[in-house]
Amino acid sequence: MILAGLSREIEENLNKGSWIRKLFDEGARLKKEFGDDQVFDFSLGNPIVEPPEAFKRALIEEAEKGHHGYIQNQGLPAAREKVAQFLASRFEAEFSAERVVMTVGAGGALNVALKSIVNPGEEVIILAPYFAEYKLYIENYGGKAVSCPLTSRFEIDIEAVRQSINPKTKGLILNTPHNPTGTVLSQKNIDDLGALLKEIEEKSGQTIYVLFDEPYSQLIYDEELANPFQSYHRVILASSFSKDLGIAGERLGYIGLDSKMPDAGFEFEMPKGGFFVFPKSPIEDEVAFCVHAAQKYKLLIVPSSGFGMKGHFRLSFSVPTEQIKNSRDIFISLYRDFA
Numbered sequence: 408m409i410l411a412g413l414s415r416e417i418e419e420n421l422n423k424g425s426w427i428r429k430l431f432d433e434g435a436r437l438k439k440e441f442g443d444d445q446v447f448d449f450s451l452g453n454p455i456v457e458p459p460e461a462f463k464r465a466l467i468e469e470a471e472k473g474h475h476g477y478i479q480n481q482g483l484p485a486a487r488e489k490v491a492q493f494l495a496s497r498f499e500a501e502f503s504a505e506r507v508v509m510t511v512g513a514g515g516a517l518n519v520a521l522k523s524i525v526n527p528g529e530e531v532i533i534l535a536p537y538f539a540e541y542k543l544y545i546e547n548y549g550g551k552a553v554s555c556p557l558t559s560r561f562e563i564d565i566e567a568v569r570q571s572i573n574p575k576t577k578g579l580i581l582n583t584p585h586n587p588t589g590t591v592l593s594q595k596n597i598d599d600l601g602a603l604l605k606e607i608e609e610k611s612g613q614t615i616y617v618l619f620d621e622p623y624s625q626l627i628y629d630e631e632l633a634n635p636f637q638s639y640h641r642v643i644l645a646s647s648f649s650k651d652l653g654i655a656g657e658r659l660g661y662i663g664l665d666s667k668m669p670d671a672g673f674e675f676e677m678p679k680g681g682f683f684v685f686p687k688s689p690i691e692d693e694v695a696f697c698v699h700a701a702q703k704y705k706l707l708i709v710p711s712s713g714f715g716m717k718g719h720f721r722l723s724f725s726v727p728t729e730q731i732k733n734s735r736d737i738f739i740s741l742y743r744d745f746a
């Protein structure tokens with residue numbers, strides 16, 4: 408049944424349907440008709456193993472304690488702290504609870520990450536063959552999924568990725584261990600990708616995020632899992648306990664950023680009137696900072712001491728839009744001079 412008045416996008420998606428969903432429906436129909444043991448269904452990525460007893464006990468204990476009301480949007484601080492410790496020990500990198508967000512599964516983590524970085528019209532590269540939901544996740548935020556093939560051995564084809572990148576590229580989704588091929592990407596392969604993205608950032612100032620989707624990270628056989636945080640400084644880890652604990656239905660996922668990920672740059676209060684903005688100077692001596700901006704970049708901003716306060720600078724955005732656009736890279740370089 409398809410309801411009247413649906414958006415074109417949803418109607419199209421329902422009409423197309425994914426193969427997995429069709430197989431799911433068909434499997435249910437066949438099992439009903441012929442019995443469970445007469446249908447040989449290899450189509451679903453749903454863990455069949457029951458979660459560990461300790462998990463079930465902890466879940467009951469927590470449910471009895473409470474925690475049924477609203478909590479912080481980012482998740483319970485204690486849970487975020489535990490995930491930060493887990494990530495720090497796995498990746499030998501610094502993670503703090505501040506940079507962990509609890510999400511509705513890895514799917515929710517990818518959606519939160521994409522919503523945070525993608526502007527309508529921007530592109531995100533997905534490596535084919537890929538988890539079919541990626542395209543829909545990207546399109547949720549007006550982004551465009553750009554499919555780029557893996558090599559014949561299902562490794563990242565660095566040259567193909569280079570060809571797929573253009574000024575609209577905002578991210579790339581990496582998945583290892585990989586659904587659907589079972590490949591585990593090597594450290595060297597991810598290092599090469601990191602080197603390419605760094606080269607692009609250094610040459611053009613373009614920021615490209617790697618969304619590292621790894622809900623199968625605890626299910627590996629002989630291989631060593633690569634550490635993407637060693638290879639690149641803009642990795643957004645998206646994961647969950649769906650597969651390894653067999654709790655896909657509990658929807659327990661998270662996002663993790665390491666401390667190397669550069670933050671959003673200048674700190675400022677969003678102006679609510681007028682045409683001034685008053686960011687914090689990245690160094691204490693804001694006069695020296697403004698002098699540096701003028702001398703190195705011909706960028707004229709006013710030190711806050713002139714307004715009876717230290718540590719900030721003022722800029723007026725009552726200037727032509729072109730000037731604002733053209734100064735973008737200068738502000739990025741200026742920030743990096745002191746970061």
Ligand SMILES: Cc1ncc(COP(=O)(O)O)c(C=O)c1O
Binds near residue numbers: 655660
């Ligand atoms: C590659 C990949 N990413 C993300 C997900 C979503 O995982 P979750 O159930 O934790 O949202 C899946 C689930 O099958 C997956 O295979």
